Amino acid sequence: MIYMDHAATAPVRKEVLEAMEPYFTKYFGNPSTFYTVGREAKKAMEESREKVAELIGANPEEIIFTTGGTQSDNIAIKGIVLKNKNKGNHIITSQIEHPAVIETCKYLEKNGFEVTYLPVYEEGIIKIEDLKEAITDKTILITIMHVNNEIGTIQPIAEIGKIAKENKIKFHTDAVQSVGKIPVDVNELNVDLLSMSGHKIYGPKGIGALYIRKRTRLEPILHGGGQEKDLNPGTENVSGIVGLGKACEIAKEELEYNQKYLTKLRDMLIEGILSNIEESYLNGDLINKVPGTANFHFVGIEGEGLVLLLDGKGIAASTGSACSSKKLEASHVLKAIGLEDVDSHGSLRLTLGSENTEEEVTKVIQATEEAVKRLRSMSSIWNQ
Amino acid sequence: MIYMDHAATAPVRKEVLEAMEPYFTKYFGNPSTFYTVGREAKKAMEESREKVAELIGANPEEIIFTTGGTQSDNIAIKGIVLKNKNKGNHIITSQIEHPAVIETCKYLEKNGFEVTYLPVYEEGIIKIEDLKEAITDKTILITIMHVNNEIGTIQPIAEIGKIAKENKIKFHTDAVQSVGKIPVDVNELNVDLLSMSGHKIYGPKGIGALYIRKRTRLEPILHGGGQEKDLNPGTENVSGIVGLGKACEIAKEELEYNQKYLTKLRDMLIEGILSNIEESYLNGDLINKVPGTANFHFVGIEGEGLVLLLDGKGIAASTGSACSSKKLEASHVLKAIGLEDVDSHGSLRLTLGSENTEEEVTKVIQATEEAVKRLRSMSSIWNQ
Amino acid sequence: MYTDKVMDHFQNPRNVGEIEDADGIGEVGNPTCGDMMTIYIKVKDDKIDDIKFKTFGCGAAIATSSMITELAKGKTVDDAYAISRNDVAEALNGLPDVKMHCSNLAADALQAAIDNYRSKNS
Ligand SMILES: Cc1ncc(COP(=O)(O)O)c(C=O)c1O
Ligand SMILES: Cc1ncc(COP(=O)(O)O)c(C=O)c1O
Ligand code: FES
Ligand code: FES
Incomplete structure (x- = not known):
């Protein structure tokens, strides 16, 4: 996993x-x-x-x-x-x-x-x-x-x-x-x-x-x-x-090291996703951000499906999509930063920890790319 | 212990x-x-x-x-x-x-x-x-x-x-x-x-x-x-x-067995303490009682000292004495069953579990007897 | 909870007992409150020549009783009278906050015994 x-x-x-x-x-x-x-x-x-x-x-x-x-x-x-x-x-x-x-x-x-x-x-x-x-x-x-x-x-x-x-x-x-x-x-x-x-x-x-x-x-x-x-x-x-x-x-002991390490992994992740997947965007400020967190949205797809496809490949990730929440409401956070409902539906949160590796990041970028492609291929609101 | x-x-x-x-x-x-x-x-x-x-x-x-x-x-x-x-x-x-x-x-x-x-x-x-x-x-x-x-x-x-x-x-x-x-x-x-x-x-x-x-x-x-x-x-x-x-x-599996076993141990404990230690009494009803619990009071001594002496012999027990509580108030339970403050001060609660043995009960009776004697020998309100 | 010194004096209390022909006896406390302390003193040449205690009370009450008899023994009556609760607590390397009144009790009992001695010898 x-x-x-x-x-x-x-x-x-x-x-x-x-x-x-x-x-x-x-x-x-x-x-x-x-x-x-x-x-x-x-x-x-x-x-x-x-x-x-x-x-x-x-x-x-x-x-x-x-x-x-x-x-x-x-x-x-x-x-x-x-x-x-x-x-x-x-x-x-x-x-x-x-x-x-x-x-x-x-x-x-x-x-x-x-x-x-x-x-x-x-x-x-x-x-x-x-x-x-x-x-x-x-x-x-x-x-x-x-x-x-x-x-x-x-x-x-x-x-x-x-x-x-x-x-x-x-x-x-x-x-x-x-x-x-x-x-x-x-x-x-x-x-x-x-x-x-x-x-x-x-x-x-x-x-x-x-x-x-x-x-x-x-x-x-x-x-x-x-x-x-x-x-x-x-x-x-x-x-x-x-x-x-x-x-x-x-x-406390590992704080300094982890900050650097997770920032590096995260930037790699962001760079990889944004450059490999068209119409993908980062949610929220890039600078004033905790090292391990990256939240994206992908036009034309729905987050729950994305999370399930990733899970099928052994990757645990999260979404702010309403469809995955008990109350079927979209994330109030994504709403507050101005995301339209349709965009917040296509959101994906990846949050890194010190046991994650560069290799894993590479795999996740690739798996996300594939999953997004697959979901878009069956999406009624995606037209390329 | x-x-x-x-x-x-x-x-x-x-x-x-x-x-x-x-x-x-x-x-x-x-x-x-x-x-x-x-x-x-x-x-x-x-x-x-x-x-x-x-x-x-x-x-x-x-x-x-x-x-x-x-x-x-x-x-x-x-x-x-x-x-x-x-x-x-x-x-x-x-x-x-x-x-x-x-x-x-x-x-x-x-x-x-x-x-x-x-x-x-x-x-x-x-x-x-x-x-x-x-x-x-x-x-x-x-x-x-x-x-x-x-x-x-x-x-x-x-x-x-x-x-x-x-x-x-x-x-x-x-x-x-x-x-x-x-x-x-x-x-x-x-x-x-x-x-x-x-x-x-x-x-x-x-x-x-x-x-x-x-x-x-x-x-x-x-x-x-x-x-x-x-x-x-x-x-x-x-x-x-x-x-x-x-x-x-x-x-659930062990309930029936433990009820019998703990009742036996407890009755042995009560019998041993009451018959070996003069001026010792049981607090609360004997019949409508959970199997493992016995609460005593000993005239002329104070419970905190008793617990500390027992601890010195590797026995963990408890008291309702005010002196052991943070607020220096005697147990409201012992008060409610009509114990005078001076008696509740000399209380000792022993509560048994399935890992206790008859041998342990015998040791506790003996240790309690000795500790009570010792505390009475220095007590200003015990005169024999 | 208790310092090693307190535990030592609780487990091996010094000068436990009564003095049959005491020159002064001080009794303080109240069994209802869980503490009752009696101190007996024997005075010779204006000094505490012998001292014994009996206490009904918690570990701290017993330890402070024991400690104050050690502190008082050999002191002049005036010096013994001046022993404060802080002296007792300090000699025991400290007491938990809620137990400070127990050391008060010990100092009070000794003073009561000295008062009793003085009242008989004035
Ligand atoms: C920002 C924030 N506050 C509060 C909580 C609640 O913490 P807990 O799950 O320990 O109750 C969480 C996580 O669930 C959180 O991310
Ligand atoms: C009768 C009773 N009620 C409530 C509690 C509180 O339980 P807990 O310590 O799990 O909060 C206890 C034990 O402490 C108890 O004996
Ligand atoms: S599409 Fe089914 S819950 Fe949102
Ligand atoms: S005698 Fe009660 S707290 Fe010390």
């Missing part, structure tokens, strides 16, 4: 699984207990917290473990606005957030909050002017993702954070797609809250973290035994936490 | 870990994707759902996966009352629920709901009469745990369920401590919702399930990409789900 859907999820690294294993069977204690096997679990958890903190330039006390990116987003956004609802009811976000943020905002809209969804234009990047204009004296939260999961564009987080700070507005960023892929430092980025997820960085699924800057208060949305500063109660997923820590440690 | 704190957590069974492993590295796909490696993950998830359903007599479509018992309780309780808030605002629960239920109820009390906490008397069991009296035309939810985590008493769930049904009130039970330990059948028990957790039944931590009877509607408390019927959004913890399924399968 050639796996090129790393924005969806990544395999757990061998070293990560090895680090986790003792915590299933040997050091299996409940970290809330104070006998030896519980203390071992607790200790591992705290070491992991340090590793997570280190990757993003935070203090360990500013990290809580969560059950993934979605929970981090929910805890952060609802936590801030419910805590500050007496100060105002306005939230600013972007049109291309992940559903974990968008659906949370929509839910809050039904409950008395007002939300501004900033446009991102053809490049897939918000304009600072728009942000400044959107701020009112009722604004209590800005939540803008660092890197988009479909087109890979990078938002000007540090700049947004500066403006948020000047206006004394709390600032959250969904960094699920940036942590471990580009340098992320909570202080350079001026963020108060930052969400991350384990399975996007070769850690396990079902584990994530939320950075909460010191003295930032959140209203809990889940209630129970008080774990993770009362914000994520329940017996801690110790093996998952250990896995996340190990994944962060490795990500 | 002799581990006798199975109500806190249990080690992951070898077979469970083996079942999980391929889903970290080989079938690592995101179950929402539709290429091969994603479909494999999805398939494993659905097989696991069947196994969970089978253990509790449910249909697979009635099971959603959660991140543990705490999240199941939160999703169920808040989900029902928020969905039905136009019908009433009254909730009935018991005084001995787990914090995941009690803290959720307290939070709801702050938000316009009224909660009745039924007493449990010396036996640790609610009285059906009290329940009947508590019901009003505003009651929208009854949530009563199946088995208590501290003293192991079993509540008359089927009977409660019948009354709930007659009164058209939704009924949730926290069955985290009963599933896999005594027979649990959602239809015999007349429950609409039932919470369970993986790590209490030799599955992994950070995974659980919620049974939701067909046509029972819940308001989601977490928002995102729509996974698990919109109730637990986020990329699914596939390996955890597979582990939970395997744990349920094993629990």
Whole structure:
């Protein structure tokens, strides 16, 4: 298999699984207990917290473990606005957030909050002017993702954070797609809250973290035994936490190398596809982009068929096509960058990981070319 | 190590870990994707759902996966009352629920709901009469745990369920401590919702399930990409789900044997402790009790010291003493069954698992006897 | 949770017991709160010549009792009286935040014993 859907999820690294294993069977204690096997679990958890903190330039006390990116987003956004609802009811976000943020905002809209969804234009990047204009004296939260999961564009987080700070507005960023892929430092980025997820960085699924800057208060949305500063109660997923820590440690070590390597592979991929396949286009900005992501559209074909043909050749890739989604709606991200529905239907997302090779890239270019040709040959809207 | 704190957590069974492993590295796909490696993950998830359903007599479509018992309780309780808030605002629960239920109820009390906490008397069991009296035309939810985590008493769930049904009130039970330990059948028990957790039944931590009877509607408390019927959004913890399924399968196979075996071990333990240690008492009803649990109190000593001394001899056990809790409050459960604070301070909970042996029980009785003697010899309130 | 020093004093407490003909006895705490400490002192030439304790309480309560008897032994009555809860906690290489009150208890018990001694000898 050639796996090129790393924005969806990544395999757990061998070293990560090895680090986790003792915590299933040997050091299996409940970290809330104070006998030896519980203390071992607790200790591992705290070491992991340090590793997570280190990757993003935070203090360990500013990290809580969560059950993934979605929970981090929910805890952060609802936590801030419910805590500050007496100060105002306005939230600013972007049109291309992940559903974990968008659906949370929509839910809050039904409950008395007002939300501004900033446009991102053809490049897939918000304009600072728009942000400044959107701020009112009722604004209590800005939540803008660092890197988009479909087109890979990078938002000007540090700049947004500066403006948020000047206006004394709390600032959250969904960094699920940036942590471990580009340098992320909570202080350079001026963020108060930052969400991350384990399975996007070769850690396990079902584990994530939320950075909460010191003295930032959140209203809990889940209630129970008080774990993770009362914000994520329940017996801690110790093996998952250990896995996340190990994944962060490795990500830090390999960050520089991977950035270069993945940029090279991606550029090769883009160059190969655009030059070999006629009427093929890149979606979103090329420059402000995370190294491993490339999103294309091919005129005259439909993405689901493309993904299935590639799968037949052992290639895992993704599409923003409505036909492949449960709700038969086209990608809101491709729509936001101005793609017509008919074009977003012909979209293909390829997201690279460090285990991909040049040889694989070559194969994928060739397979995509063939598949597009084949689909076009039976397409009613393709005429050459 | 002799581990006798199975109500806190249990080690992951070898077979469970083996079942999980391929889903970290080989079938690592995101179950929402539709290429091969994603479909494999999805398939494993659905097989696991069947196994969970089978253990509790449910249909697979009635099971959603959660991140543990705490999240199941939160999703169920808040989900029902928020969905039905136009019908009433009254909730009935018991005084001995787990914090995941009690803290959720307290939070709801702050938000316009009224909660009745039924007493449990010396036996640790609610009285059906009290329940009947508590019901009003505003009651929208009854949530009563199946088995208590501290003293192991079993509540008359089927009977409660019948009354709930007659009164058209939704009924949730926290069955985290009963599933896999005594027979649990959602239809015999007349429950609409039932919470369970993986790590209490030799599955992994950070995974659980919620049974939701067909046509029972819940308001989601977490928002995102729509996974698990919109109730637990986020990329699914596939390996955890597979582990939970395997744990349920094993629990079902071994249920009958373990019930007998653990009852025998527990009775040996109770007999040994009560007859060898003067001024020692059993907390909670002896008859309506889950097989593996025994909770004692010893006059004149404090439980934290006892747990530490036992730990020094390689024995893992637990206490309900205030001094061992973060908030320095004595166990609300021991209080509810009428223990004076000074007695609850001297409590010890031993909870057995299938890997415990008679030899271990003998050792624990002896070690407890010695530790109690030692602590009494330095106690200012013990005079013999 | 506990430092090695705390565990040592908990597992091998020094000066456990009672002094039959004590010059001062200090009793503090409340069994309802889970802690109850009694300190017995014997004074000779204005110095703590012998000291013993009995404690009902958590690991930290026992360890702080044990430690304060070590700190006090041989000190003048005034110096012993001046031992603070921080002195006890520090001598144990620290205590968890929630357990600081246990070291308070030990200092209070010793002071109560000295008060009792002084009231009998003034
Ligand atoms: C940008 C972004 N945010 C949030 C999430 C949700 O993370 P998780 O699947 O860990 O809940 C994802 C991935 O699914 C993502 O790409
Ligand atoms: C009765 C009961 N309910 C709920 C829970 C919470 O489960 P979890 O730790 O999986 O969140 C537990 C155990 O901690 C429990 O014993
Ligand atoms: S063409 Fe069939 S779902 Fe879109
Ligand atoms: S005696 Fe209760 S906490 Fe120390």
